[in-house]
Amino acid sequence: MGLVMADDAKHRNVLAAIVYRLRWWLVTGALLVAFTLWTGEFHQAQTTAILASTLRHSTPLVLGALCGMLGERSGVINIGIEGQMLMSAWGGFMVASATGDLLIGVLAGVAVGMLMGAVLAGISVGLRGDQIIAGTVLNIAAIGITSFFFTQGRTLPSGKLRPIRLGPLADLPVAGRVLFSNKPITYLTLLLVPVVWFGLFRTTWGLRTRAVGEHPSAAETVGISVVGMRYLNLILGGGIAGLAGAYLSLEAVGSFERGMTNGKGFVALAVMIFGRWNPIGAWGAALLFGYASAVQTQFQFRDWLTSDPQFVGMIPFVVTIVVLAGFVGRARPPASIGQPYSRE
Amino acid sequence: MSQVSEATPALEAIGIHKRFGGVVANDDVNLRVEKGRIHALLGENGAGKSTLVNILFGLYRADRGEVRVAGEVVNLGRPRDAIDRGIGMVHQHFQLVPVLTVAENVVLGDEPSRSHTMFDFGAARRAVQELGERYGLEVDPEAVVEDLPVGTQQRVEILRSLYRRADVLILDEPTAVLTPQETDQLLEVLRGLADQGVAIVFITHKLREVLAIADEVTVMRDGRVVGSTTPGETDEAGLAEMMVGRSVVLRVSKTPASPAATVLRVNDLCVDDDRGLRAVNELSLEVRAGEILGVAGVEGNGQRELVEAVTGLRSVVSGIVEMDGHNITGLSPRQISELGMAHIPENREKHGLVGAHSVADNLVLNQYYRAPFARRGFRRMDTVTEHSRSLVADYDIRTPDVFTPARALSGGNKQKTIAAREFSQGARLLVAAQPTRGIDVGSIEFVHQQLIDQRDRGLAVLLISAELDEILSLSDRIGVIYGGRLVVVADASDLDRIRIGRIMTTGSHDTPAT
Structure with a gap:
């Protein structure tokens, strides 16, 4: 009995600690929701639209940030996320269009992303090349390849991925549409955030990853293969970026367009840094960016506050900047990022 | 056997x-x-x-x-x-x-x-x-x-x-x-x-x-x-x-000091560390020309902040640092250096040398911008090379040539490079922090002998070291720093190893107040 009670107390403390640590995120979240309600003037439909759009906009950013995080936590800067996403969006679309099967398309996108991750690892870890150059190579190659092999007029025979309604939960007001009737990759993203967090901070793989990213020679002297860990993480990360690409072409748009990633891979890097290389933090940061985009879209759709549209349109960005500058504080990247590793 | x-x-x-x-x-x-x-x-x-x-x-x-x-x-x-x-x-x-x-x-x-x-x-x-x-x-x-x-x-x-x-x-x-x-x-x-x-x-x-x-x-x-x-x-x-491979002088021989006018005077100095905590607390000291004042103490008792404040690398909270009667508090490190203060920093890789630059460039690091090493904003490489070659020979710096990057040298040779640079500009005062840390016996002997020779030429030396042996063998007067204060300052002959060790670790001394 005593043991159980002690456990309970411990859990309460842990919960309190988490709430305390995330207090600024919670405050911001509350402020944003309040702002949304205000702009929607309690019109449920508008509020719901903004929140649902926030989640959609944030999905590729979170995935991109998780990809960058796996790389940087193990010591490799990945500025090629944009290219990985673009290649996967294209690859996933082409395969889905040819086979007519969306699932195979998504898997193809992930596979292309992993391949891109392997290329990045080959240049920056295997050949010990400059990591920034390696990432740039990925981005340029992706633009070239996808443009060259792009054929106008291809479509998806089965249409794009469709929402999955989670039973009665989907009928709840606001939350039902925002959280419980999304498309598969959005659900998967919501699942990946805690999974990657748990992996990084609660498993031996995560401990080794962080050790390799902070002090590779220390990891090597206790028998961890620095090269092996970096390959593994870059390929896993590539897979996640691949999912982001598949999201763009197969879930959000339903076709492929030249340069359709439109800088999302770079915004994802910013999201990762704002989130302090932590999946939960990155998720919060991505929601903030997503919210800014969503509000902007909403204002374009409806002619709200036409007297001073620029001013209102500015608010979410001001909120983003103030919030990020105000309490994200000094973020410290993993110590060894950017440096190729060699033993002797 | x-x-x-x-x-x-x-x-x-x-x-x-x-x-x-x-x-x-x-x-x-x-x-x-x-x-x-x-x-x-x-x-x-x-x-x-x-x-x-x-x-x-x-x-x-x-x-x-x-x-x-x-x-x-x-x-x-x-x-x-x-x-x-x-x-x-x-x-x-x-x-x-x-x-x-x-x-x-x-x-x-x-x-x-x-x-x-x-x-x-x-x-x-x-x-x-x-x-x-x-x-x-x-x-x-x-x-x-x-x-x-x-x-x-x-x-x-x-x-x-x-x-x-x-x-x-x-x-x-x-x-x-x-x-x-x-x-x-x-x-x-x-x-x-x-x-x-x-x-x-x-x-x-x-x-x-x-x-x-x-x-x-x-x-x-x-x-x-x-x-x-x-x-x-x-x-x-x-x-x-x-x-x-040859017999080594472990304890440098030196004649008694003949101190002259006061060169460095520090009065009621207060300095904060990086975290904003008081590291040096109302510390006063004097160093005269031709003497070595050794400051002993366990590391982290304000030595680093004291050195940085005196050399102009760290801002002073209150108090005065004077050199030859001029107030140098708040001057830039270059101004202080030009007034004749030489500095052998504690961390030679980080603060003493530019590792990627050549030995020659490092040897003129404190005067590369002025004649004869530069003229109208252009460096005069021939003069730099010639000057550094002669220093390399004089100070026995073991390097393939003067264009080798300084980081390729061994610890002892790095320290000799710094010493050569600092001694060659005709300084009046030397602040030396941990000058022999991590260098080999041969180089230690060399650096110690240099310190004594420079003292005999009338240089005032403020020596800060965690090595008690170094303090004991070089200093004419010894001060013990504890918690940012100089607990005691006395002639070297009045202090022994055991007493200094006790003051270093406890901060109190048992001699009656005079």
Whole structure:
């Protein structure tokens, strides 16, 4: 009995600690929701639209940030996320269009992303090349390849991925549409955030990853293969970026367009840094960016506050900047990022 | 002669050869380490000690020769192989991940886990506690490594080897970064480990430690083993001679000082450290021309902040620093340097040299911008080269040529480069912080002799050192710093080792107030 009670107390403390640590995120979240309600003037439909759009906009950013995080936590800067996403969006679309099967398309996108991750690892870890150059190579190659092999007029025979309604939960007001009737990759993203967090901070793989990213020679002297860990993480990360690409072409748009990633891979890097290389933090940061985009879209759709549209349109960005500058504080990247590793 | 043990040695290296490019680092090296014994490996920097132990730990591969663990020939291709054979190593530059906790660092690579994936932090914490109790190495398992003092970090390194059941422990210059107190504690711990049957290889170039702790001594020079002995058979002078290959003056001879006018006067100085805490507290001191004032103290008692405030690198909270009667408080480091203050900084890699730049550029780092080294904004490379060549010759700086990047030099030669630069500009005052830290005996001798010579030429020297021997052998007057205050200042002849040690550690002195 005593043991159980002690456990309970411990859990309460842990919960309190988490709430305390995330207090600024919670405050911001509350402020944003309040702002949304205000702009929607309690019109449920508008509020719901903004929140649902926030989640959609944030999905590729979170995935991109998780990809960058796996790389940087193990010591490799990945500025090629944009290219990985673009290649996967294209690859996933082409395969889905040819086979007519969306699932195979998504898997193809992930596979292309992993391949891109392997290329990045080959240049920056295997050949010990400059990591920034390696990432740039990925981005340029992706633009070239996808443009060259792009054929106008291809479509998806089965249409794009469709929402999955989670039973009665989907009928709840606001939350039902925002959280419980999304498309598969959005659900998967919501699942990946805690999974990657748990992996990084609660498993031996995560401990080794962080050790390799902070002090590779220390990891090597206790028998961890620095090269092996970096390959593994870059390929896993590539897979996640691949999912982001598949999201763009197969879930959000339903076709492929030249340069359709439109800088999302770079915004994802910013999201990762704002989130302090932590999946939960990155998720919060991505929601903030997503919210800014969503509000902007909403204002374009409806002619709200036409007297001073620029001013209102500015608010979410001001909120983003103030919030990020105000309490994200000094973020410290993993110590060894950017440096190729060699033993002797 | 030393007695030959009948038992199989715990670790044995036979005929090890290793070359890097054209340099032979190890030439037919033999080493025999017995269970439960402390084996000191002595030699100057570059003698091949580190190469040898890196081979024993599987970081380098020998070109020829074999390694035996408990009599069995082993192939050590990578550190893992050595770890699996029970060899542990405490590296000179700690191999700890600063942002992880003690427990995580200790178990890294061999983590306790649930179902092979989930890291079991509780088990790691218990393991660290148990090991700590068993070997007298208590460390808080949940502390983050970067918050710990250097001596404690070293304990974590030792714990890490013990966690892997090491029965041979190699320590690469473990005392180079420690204070005297921490060194004593470490030697005690090592003795305890040896008593429990661990074989210990202890690399150092500090003779006092060898005599204090070693059971056996192997001396290396220029990649070869030049002799083996035991502390009972030799003394400091004997070891130094084996190590350097000629007889060495361990204590510089000097004539009594003839101090003249006051050059540096510090009055009621208060300085904060990086965290905004008061590090130097109403400290006053004077240094006269032609004398050496030695400031002794355990590191972290405000020495760094004092030096940085005097040299203009750190802003002063209150108080006055005067040089030759001019108030120099708040002047820039360059202005202060041009007034005639030379500075040998504590961290030579970080603050003393620009590692990527050539030896020549480093030798004119304090005057590259002015005549004769520059004219109308253009550098005059011929003059720089000529000047640096003559300094390299005068100060016996061992470098392939003056265009070699400074970072390629050994510690001793880096320090000589800094000394050459600082002494060559005709300074009135020298502030020297830890001037011989981590450099070899030959270079220490050279730097010490230079300090005395410069003093005799009328230089005022403020010497700050954690090495009590250095303070005692060089200083004309000695001050002891404790908690940011100079607790006592007296003529060197009025203070002895024991009393200074007591004041350094307790901050109080038992002499009645005068």
